[in-house]
Structures are given as structure tokens and as C-alpha cells.
Amino acid sequence: MAARNLSAAAQSALGQPVVVLNKAGANGAIGSTFVKDSPPDGYNILVGRIGSQVLLPALQPKSTPYQWKDFTYIGLLELNPVVCVVHPESAFKSLDDLAKALKSNPGKLNYSHSGPATVQNLAPQLFFASLNLKPDAATNVPYKGGNEVAMAVITKDVDFACNNLSSMAGLLSGGKLRALITTTPQRLAQFPDVPTAREAGYAQLEAVIGWSVLVGPPKMHPDAVKKWAEVLKQVSQNPKWIAGNASFGGIPNVLSPEETEKYVGNSFAVYADLVRKAGLEMP
Known part of the structure; x- marks a missing residue:
């Protein structure tokens, strides 16, 4: 495109x-x-x-x-932009909530991605590293593309995902997903209520x-x-x-x-x- x-x-x-x-x-x-x-x-x-x-x-x-x-x-x-999302009914209301769950229950949660050499996989890995957690702090579940990565969160097959905004903008607008953070330096014009990674206390994720x-x-x-x-x-x-x-x-x-x-x-x-x-x- x-x-x-x-x-x-x-x-x-x-x-x-x-x-x-x-x-x-x-x-x-x-x-x-x-x-x-x-x-x-x-x-x-x-x-x-x-x-x-x-x-x-x-x-x-x-x-x-x-x-x-x-x-x-x-x-x-x-x-x-890359946006980290959960299901609207998820107990995780912020990235801090997700971080606490990962620390207290390493290996119990899972996330979707579209391959090892993708932002969808390395974004969570960088998040884990910032928390001093191991790469297997959550189970990675591969899918074929960004749309399937998003759908896996909607169907509750996974607990969270960090995905390209282009694959999720309509789903976020429609309330089918809830965003925890955006990795952009500034808030997104179309989603002004979503905090940036830096605002959430995870500035390292701006690299994603x-x-x-x-x-x-x-x-x-x-x-x-x-x-x-x-x-x-x-x-x-x-x-x-x-x-x-x-x-x-x-x-x-x-x-x-x-x-x-x-x-x-x-x-x-x-x-x-x-x-x-x-x-x-x-x-």
C-alpha cells in the first residue's frame, strides 16, 4: 500500500x-x-x-x-503505529495490569503474532525484557496475518496482542478491542484516549x-x-x-x-x- x-x-x-x-x-x-x-x-x-x-x-x-x-x-x-490490545471484557485495564499478571504468573498468559520476524512478536518480547522477564513470560501463538492476530484477541483465544493499527482501527472504533497503549510518541488523533507507551511508563516500547x-x-x-x-x-x-x-x-x-x-x-x-x-x- x-x-x-x-x-x-x-x-x-x-x-x-x-x-x-x-x-x-x-x-x-x-x-x-x-x-x-x-x-x-x-x-x-x-x-x-x-x-x-x-x-x-x-x-x-x-x-x-x-x-x-x-x-x-x-x-x-x-x-x-503499533497498538497493544486486549478483549473489551479483559481484566487488564492498563499495561501495568498486564505487567503485574505477567510477573505473578509467568508463562500462563498468551499472545498472538504473525511470525517470529514481525513486530507482533518482538513487541511483546521487548515488553518482557523491560520487565526483566524471560522470553517465555507468555506463550506466543502464531497466525497467518495481522487480521488473524486481532481476531484471536476478539475470540479470546489469546489474552493480548501488539499489532499494527491498520489491522485493528475499525475493530477499535467498533468496540471489539480495547487498546492499552500506542507506541507512537504522541497520542493518535483518531483514538485520543489511548495513552502512549511513554505516558504508561514504558518508553522503551517507542522502538516498536x-x-x-x-x-x-x-x-x-x-x-x-x-x-x-x-x-x-x-x-x-x-x-x-x-x-x-x-x-x-x-x-x-x-x-x-x-x-x-x-x-x-x-x-x-x-x-x-x-x-x-x-x-x-x-x-
Whole structure:
């Protein structure tokens, strides 16, 4: 969705077509590798996600065919909030309530996620780490995607989940889920009563947020980087691009190439540290 939203806005800024080519598979590694191995002329670029660009290299450093820094950074596009939720009838009214239950009954609760290399899994893991609890403080239950992750909470098959807002906005508005916190620095405009992680006393969870980033192959030509960075500046002021973000829960947050590389590097450092301390590294 982020790629198609960008392509529509970028075409008018560039004055030529921008074609979205889906390269699905391996949690995004196939598409990322395709761009990494492309000519560095600015014609093949990648809309990468936190899962493919940060989580995979942190979780599977030996088998992932690239590292986070093996790309030319062009710009951050938008942020995608992660919200931790429970069933409306849950006894957990706050994140503190959930923390107390995890501490007093380690291993008794469970949460849903859509795979080990996803924010839905690593968000609870970072929460456990902040409480000085082990990775098995709650049982992880895998599902196929974000919608199923949310439905598992609704059906009470699991006790909680930390999921992308885009998969749950309608369910939250309809009262089918109750949000405990959002990981965004500020409260969400559409859900102003939901406290931020920092307000709840768990500032570490601000690292858990989805995003889309525009990158190119390594050693991409500086003129091409400059051109695309200028395009992103124009796109960031495009009302249709801004509205497109809102349709899938994105918060526009365009950064410069230098700011973007620093942002992604910091994100990788957080998850690499979590993986190391929690022993989550996979083959």
C-alpha cells in the first residue's frame, strides 16, 4: 500500500511512470535482495519495511542475504503505529495490569503474532525484557496475518496482542478491542484516549513502530539520490499522498537520506540488542 501510494504521487513529481513490482516471499528478503543487486542508477528502488530491513538481519544475521546498512538510504516515508490490545471484557485495564499478571504468573498468559520476524512478536518480547522477564513470560501463538492476530484477541483465544493499527482501527472504533497503549510518541488523533507507551511508563516500547523506507542499491549515484530526495519533499506536501497514508493508518514522516539512515540504524540496534539478550537469534 505504501509503494502504490508513493508511486501515484511520485509520477507527477518525476514526470514519468513509476511502476510497482511485487517481489513477495521470505518476509521481504526476496524483494530487498532484488534491489540490492540492481544497478545503482536510481531506476530500481525499494519500499522496505521494518521486518525486511531490520528484523530479519537482527534475527537471522547468518542466513539473511544482506544487512541493514547494505543499501543507499533515500528517505523515510511514514510511520505505522503499533497498538497493544486486549478483549473489551479483559481484566487488564492498563499495561501495568498486564505487567503485574505477567510477573505473578509467568508463562500462563498468551499472545498472538504473525511470525517470529514481525513486530507482533518482538513487541511483546521487548515488553518482557523491560520487565526483566524471560522470553517465555507468555506463550506466543502464531497466525497467518495481522487480521488473524486481532481476531484471536476478539475470540479470546489469546489474552493480548501488539499489532499494527491498520489491522485493528475499525475493530477499535467498533468496540471489539480495547487498546492499552500506542507506541507512537504522541497520542493518535483518531483514538485520543489511548495513552502512549511513554505516558504508561514504558518508553522503551517507542522502538516498536512500523515504517516504510525508500532505499536504493549500495553505492547509488549521488545525483539519483538527490533527485529522489527532492521528489520525496514534493510528495510530503501532496494532499493525495497524505490522504492515502491515512487510509492505511500511516503517519507521514518524510526524513532526509542522512536522517533516515540514522533512524534505521538506531532501530536495528534496539532489535539486535533484544535478540542477543533474549537469545532469539535463528539459523
